[in-house]
Amino acid sequence: xxxxxxxxxxxxxxxxxxxxxxxxxxxxxxxxxxxxxxxxxxxxxxxxxxxxxxxxxxxxxxxxxxxxxxxxxxxxxxxxxxxxxxxxxxxxxxxxxxxxxxxxxxxxxxxxxxxxxxxxxxxxxxxxxxxxxxxxxxxxxxxxxxxxxxxxxxxxxxxxxxxxxxxxxxxxxxxxxxxxxxxxxxxxxxxxxxxxxxxxxxxxxxxxxxxxxxxxxxxxxxxxxxxxxxxxxxxxxxxxxxxxxxxxxxxxxxxxxxxxxxxxxxxxxxxxxxxxxxxxxxxxxxxxxxxxxxxxxxxxxxxxxxxxxxxxxxxxxxxxxxxxxxxxxxxxxxxxxxxxxxxxxxxxxxxxxxxxxxxxxxxxxxxxxxxxxxxxxxxxxxxxxxxxxxxxxxxxxxxxxxxxxxxxxxxxxxxxxxxxxxxxxxxxxxxxxxxxxxxxxxxxxxxxxxxxxxxxxxxxxxxxxxxxxxxxxxxxxxxxxxxxxxxxxxxxxxxxxxxxxxxxxxxxxxxxxxxxxxxxxxxxxxxxxxxxxxxxxxxxxxxxxxxxxxxxxxxxxxxxxx
Amino acid sequence: xxxxxxxxxxxxxxxxxxxxxxxxxxxxxxxxxxxxxxxxxxxxxxxxxxxxxxxxxxxxxxxxxxxxxxxxxxxxxxxxxxxxxxxxxxxxxxxxxxxxxxxxxxxxxxxxxxxxxxxxxxxxxxxxxxxxxxxxxxxxxxxxxxxxxxxxxxxxxxxxxxxxxxxxxxxxxxxxxxxxxxxxxxxxxxxxxxxx
Numbered sequence: 129x130x131x132x133x134x135x136x137x138x139x140x141x142x143x144x145x146x147x148x149x150x151x152x153x154x155x156x157x158x159x160x161x162x163x164x165x166x167x168x169x170x171x172x173x174x175x176x177x178x179x180x181x182x183x184x185x186x187x188x189x190x191x192x193x194x195x196x197x198x199x200x201x202x203x204x205x206x207x208x209x210x211x212x213x214x215x216x217x218x219x220x221x222x223x224x225x226x227x228x229x230x231x232x233x234x235x236x237x238x239x240x241x242x243x244x245x246x247x248x249x250x251x252x253x254x255x256x257x258x259x260x261x262x263x264x265x266x267x268x269x270x271x272x273x274x275x276x277x278x279x280x281x282x283x284x285x286x287x288x289x290x291x292x293x294x295x296x297x298x299x300x301x302x303x304x305x306x307x308x309x310x311x312x313x314x315x316x317x318x319x320x321x322x323x324x325x326x327x328x329x330x331x332x333x334x335x336x337x338x339x340x341x342x343x344x345x346x347x348x349x350x351x352x353x354x355x356x357x358x359x360x361x362x363x364x365x366x367x368x369x370x371x372x373x374x375x376x377x378x379x380x381x382x383x384x385x386x387x388x389x390x391x392x393x394x395x396x397x398x399x400x401x402x403x404x405x406x407x408x409x410x411x412x413x414x415x416x417x418x419x420x421x422x423x424x425x426x427x428x429x430x431x432x433x434x435x436x437x438x439x440x441x442x443x444x445x446x447x448x449x450x451x452x453x454x455x456x457x458x459x460x461x462x463x464x465x466x467x468x469x470x471x472x473x474x475x476x477x478x479x480x481x482x483x484x485x486x487x488x489x490x491x492x493x494x495x496x497x498x499x500x501x502x503x504x505x506x507x508x509x510x511x512x513x514x515x516x517x518x519x520x521x522x523x524x525x526x527x528x529x530x531x532x533x534x535x536x537x538x539x540x541x542x543x544x545x546x547x548x549x550x551x552x553x554x555x556x557x558x559x560x561x562x563x564x565x566x567x568x569x570x571x572x573x574x575x576x577x578x579x580x581x582x583x584x585x586x587x588x589x590x591x592x593x594x595x596x597x598x599x600x601x602x603x604x605x606x607x608x609x610x611x612x613x614x615x616x617x618x619x620x621x622x623x624x625x626x627x628x629x630x631x632x633x634x635x636x637x638x639x640x641x642x643x644x645x646x647x648x649x650x651x652x653x654x655x656x657x658x659x660x661x662x663x664x665x666x667x668x669x670x671x672x673x674x675x676x677x678x679x680x681x682x683x684x685x686x687x688x689x690x
Numbered sequence: 691x692x693x694x695x696x697x698x699x700x701x702x703x704x705x706x707x708x709x710x711x712x713x714x715x716x717x718x719x720x721x722x723x724x725x726x727x728x729x730x731x732x733x734x735x736x737x738x739x740x741x742x743x744x745x746x747x748x749x750x751x752x753x754x755x756x757x758x759x760x761x762x763x764x765x766x767x768x769x770x771x772x773x774x775x776x777x778x779x780x781x782x783x784x785x786x787x788x789x790x791x792x793x794x795x796x797x798x799x800x801x802x803x804x805x806x807x808x809x810x811x812x813x814x815x816x817x818x819x820x821x822x823x824x825x826x827x828x829x830x831x832x833x834x835x836x837x838x839x840x841x842x843x844x845x846x847x848x849x850x851x852x853x854x855x856x857x858x859x860x861x862x863x864x865x866x867x868x869x870x871x872x873x874x875x876x877x878x879x880x881x882x883x884x885x886x
Contacts, residue, residue, distance in 0.1 A: 166873035167880065171865070175857025178836050178867045183770065185870055191772055212772075223873075346857035353859050369883040376880040401877045477855055514835035514854050515828075522827055529820055529827070531810070533747045540750070543852035 134160040134375075135688060137396055137410035139382045139425065142226020143673045144416030144657030146360025150277075151681035153368035157688060160408055161365075161374065162398050164381040164417075165222035168229070170362065173351030177515050180349050186230060187219040192574040195219075195420070196581040208581060210571050218420050218582060218623045224378055225361025226418065227624060228670065232348035233329035233357055234506055235280055236667035237271050237291045237675075239489060240264035241501070245556070245663050249501055255558040255587050256448050258662040261634050261643035268294055270675035275299055278358035278674060279335050282327030282482075289489040300332045303341055303480050307473040308461075308549060312483045312507055315607035321600070326484040326506055329358035329670070338362055343478030345512045360674075380406070383577055385413060385429040385438055385653070392652050393438075399575050412684060416657040416677070419449060423565040423629040423659065424580040426640075439630075439647040444640045446565035449582065450628035450664040451621035453590035454503060454553035457598055458510070459610025461547050474547050481549070483507040485604075488597050489666060503555030503593060503666035505601045510548035517543070549610060551601045555594050555666050557621070558587035565629050586619035627658030627669050645680045656680050727766040727776075732783045734799045736762065736826075739786065742803075742810050743823060744830050755847040756833040761840070765829055770868060779829075782822030789813055837861055 135157035138145045145161070153159045168186075179185045194212040201207040211217035220227030241248050243260040251257060272294050274280065281300035284293065302325050316323045330341050330352075341356040355362040368374040379401035386407075388394040395409045415422050423446040429438035437445055463471035484506045491502035510517065521542055524530055530538055557563075562585025567578040598615035605613045633639030636648040645660050647653040656677040658669050665672070728736065740753045753759065766776045790798040790809050798806060813819025834848035839861050843849060849856065863869070 166876060167878070168870075168873055172870060172873065174859050174861035174865050176837060176839075176861035176866065178832075178840060179861065179865070179870055182832060182836070183867050185867060189770060342858075344857045345855070350857070366883055369880065372882070374881070378878065378880070379874060379876060401875060512857070514849075514852065515831050518831040518835060519828055522824060529814055529823055531743050531814070531823065531827070532745055535827075536744065536747050536750050539852065543854065 132158075132409070134158045134408065134410040136160070136412045136414060136684065137162065137408060138414045138416065139385075139396065140164075140226065140416040140418070140422075140657065141224045141360060141365060141376070142221070142416065142418065142657065143228045143360050143670050144418075144655075144659075144677050145414065146225070146228070146364035147274075147674055147677035148414050148416070148654075148656055148681045148684065149360075149368045149374060150364035151678065152684060152688075153371040153374040155685050156371075156373060157685075159368065159374045160410060161376040162380040162382050162396060162408070163224050163376065163378050165224065165226075165378065167224045167376070167378040168351060170351070170353060170355055173229075173353050175344055175346040175350060175353075177513050180230075180346075180351075181513060181516060186221050186223060186351075187217070188222055190215065190217060193219070193579070194571055194573065195579050196568045196571050198581060198583040200585065206583065208568075216623075218580075218626065220418065220624050224376065225359045225365060228359040229351045229357075229361055230349050231329070231357070231359075231624075231670060232508075233670075234484075234508075234668050235282075235327045235329045235671040236484065236486075236504060238264065238267075238665040238667065238672050239289055239291050241490070242663065242665035243267075245501060249499065252558065252587070252589060255560055255589070257558065258631070258633060258638065260662055261632055264291065267672070267675050267679060268292065270678040271671065273678050274671055274674045277678075278329055278363040279331045279338070280327050280329050280358070280671075281332040283325045285324045287322050287324055287486060289486045298327060300335075303328055303330060303332045303482060304343065304478075305482055306476055306479045306509070307470070308509075308547075309481055309483050309507075311608050312481070312549075312604065315604050316485065318607055319603055321485060321604065322487050323483045323485055326482040328480070328482065331356040331358070337366075343480075345477040348511065349513070381575065382417075382425060383428060383575065385415075385425065387431060387433050387438070387650070389433065391433055391650060393650060403575065412652045412654065412687065414654045414656055414680075414684070416655065418657055419626040419629045419659045420565050420580050420582055422655060422657055423449070424567065426630070427565070427567050428577060434649070439640055439649045439653060441649055442636050442640075444631070444636075444638065446629050447561075448559035448628045448631050448662065449563045449565055450559060450626070450658075450661060451557045451563075451584070451586075452625035452664060452668065453555045453557040453586060453619070454594045455598060455615060455617035456550055456552050457601055457605075457613070457615030458548055458550035459602075459605040459608070459613040461549065461608075461610060463545050463547070477512065481507045481509055485601070488600060491593065491596055494596070500593065501556055501666065503553055503597050505597060506552045506554070508550050508552065510550055514543075549605065549608075551605075551615075553594050553597050553601065553615075553617070554668065555590055555597065557664055558590055559628060559631075559663065560585055560587050562586075563628075584619075584621050586621070588619075591617055591619060625664075625669055627661040627664045627673075630655050630659035631662040632660040633662060644683045645676065646683075654680055654684060727763060728780065728783070731787075731797070731799065732780065733759070735783045735787055738799060738806060739783075739810065739823075739826065740830060742807055743826055749851075751834065751847045751851050753830065753833070755844055756830070757842045757844055758830050758833040761833040761842045762826075762829050764841075768868070770871065775825075778822065779825060782818070782825070785818065785822070786810075786813060789819075837866075839863075839866055
């Protein structure tokens with residue numbers, strides 16, 4: 129293997145890597161995939177909360193692989209803490225297929241305006257907003273490709289911010305819905321708010337050897353037992369392996385990308401499962417290790433040509449890291465206040481809510497009266513994870529720990545009489561100078577390498593937008609007759625929605641990648657996870673990451689064809 | 691709301707190292723019978739604390755129905771868990787007893803139920819005490835609601851009580867914790883789908 133020169137070496141195997149692996153293998157190129165996590169097969173995926181959330185199975189043990197998070201303390205100073213100390217980390221699914229195995233699959237396209245945020249709404253003090261070097265039209269064919277190949281179910285409904293489409297509807301019909309979806313529609317309609325069906329990367333019908341969703345009631349955080357969920361593993365990598373052109377090495381942690389003295393990559397170094405250093409050669413390298421770890425790998429790959437890290441002679445790697453801003457809210461419905469038949473319908477497990485509101489995608493700025501970018505609201509039920517549900521109820525409204533008979537009575541009421549409807553708000557996490565990845569000077573992982581240090585500052589405008597949308601969303605729940613309605617908006621970044629760090633653009637002084645997602649400074653290095661995004665839009669990222677990876681795959685095919 | 695301490699706060703600067711000398715040697719996790727990580731007195735303090743946190747009440751599950759103590763012993767002997775987290779559970783048992791000795795001049799196990807309840811209420815006001823009780827509750831909830839495959843929630847007692855319906859497929863021996871972690875040790879190169 130050390131002597132073989134692969135056409136392409138891909139670091140990572142999640143949503144950013146899958147389309148490249150799939151397309152290049154199918155085109156007849158020799159593809160090598162290095163994945164730091166193991167290979168979990170579909171038969172490994174049970175609905176087992178112990179494995180899914182209670183222990184470090186799909187994510188690394190924080191003692192072995194900590195990160196450092198730098199946050200503002202109470203005195204307003206940046207304070208760095210190891211995730212081993214806090215238990216709070218940015219790891220997601222570390223395995224073949226990456227976190228796409230464990231996503232909920234809420235899929236929305238970006239809107240045309242998301243590609244030109246700066247030119248549409250203008251600059252904002254303290255934010256490094258930039259237009260994308262490509263337009264929505266450039267990505268549209270690939271959004272459609274994802275619908276068809278990965279498999280997206282849903283129904284297209286005309287609305288104010290419906291993005292232009294080259295096909296009339298989704299290839300798979302919507303998934304089954306709970307009665308609460310009708311209640312949301314009715315309540316929103318009274319408020320003159322349009323709700324639309326939320327597309328999902330979950331098959332509602334069989335697709336080749338992938339079975340349709342069987343409504344297990346345990347979707348997000350869990351691997352799919354029917355392969356209905358459109359993970360990179362089952363939707364793309366399985367087909368890549370069928371070509372005979374794809375080689376995957378699991379449990380292979382890449383720690384250095386080495387150049388040839390002429391600014392081109394020649395080989396990747398990795399630790400194998402036994403901790404031994406190994407090296408592989410390729411003509412082209414693609415890094416898609418999720419945004420934080422992608423920046424970390426480049427920063428670790430220092431040499432004479434790149435003393436600040438690979439592709440970082442302009443000092444841009446790790447800058448302008450993005451998360452998804454917003455927050456969550458919700459309200460309670462009591463079965464005891466409903467007729468037995470209706471209560472039974474509401475309690476029905478498995479079927480989805482699948483409602484979203486996108487008409488807040490542009491708002492009026494209350495301070496200036498001018499239009500400003502808004503966001504999206506997705507409705508969903510509280511996750512059915514029982515241990516996690518119980519843990520959330522440990523403290524009462526006064527912050528006191530519930531114990532004894534009081535605790536038992538509360539748990540019983542909560543589990544048997546309440547269904548919690550939640551909403552999640554997604555707004556742009558504006559890029560700032562206070563959100564970036566560097567290498568920790570002190571903390572190292574189990575291999576002795578410096579871990580990622582992540583500063584997680586946010587722009588106050590993010591909260592302002594989310595607060596406006598939260599108030600509107602709460603009104604829907606009020607109209608529905610929900611109890612205990614709440615919303616929580618904060619600048620705390622969600623761990624599973626990462627982008628930026630190696631943004632693409634035309635200017636090497638302000639971007640790492642060119643419009644083709646190829647490094648300005650390294651002609652045979654492409655980055656295809658969410659790192660490329662200069663701004664993140666106001667929806668979840670995965671569909672866009674998949675689509676862009678398909679786009680870059682076409683670019684790489686042309687490059688290899690030369 | 692009280693500040694929720696981070697998970698390692700109480701392990702630093704709070705000694706009790708003498709207590710470690712009372713502990714038997716740590717042994718690796720055995721899925722059939724857990725290693726003896728607590729001495730008899732510690733075990734009794736743990737059981738009596740759990741009875742106060744999650745007491746018998748009408749037809750609700752008892753910690754014995756859930757095998758809660760055994761579950762905690764498995765947790766304490768699991769080599770994949772942060773040893774400091776495990777030590778905190780044991781330290782908390784000892785600190786509870788120290789509190790009883792300081793306030794009642796008796797071991798916790800020698801107190802009547804009301805006095806034990808008072809001591810528990812007292813430590814709840816301390817940051818370490820609240821964190822320790824919270825940890826015990828988390829482990830109790832696991833024993834209440836995880837799959838009976840883990841030798842907890844015996845006969846689905848917890849699920850039946852809270853009307854919980856598990857998702858399918860349920861875990862089996864090959865994909866349960868910690869055996870599933872063996873995937874992280876596989877030394878393989880995959881070139882065909884058939885290899886799966």
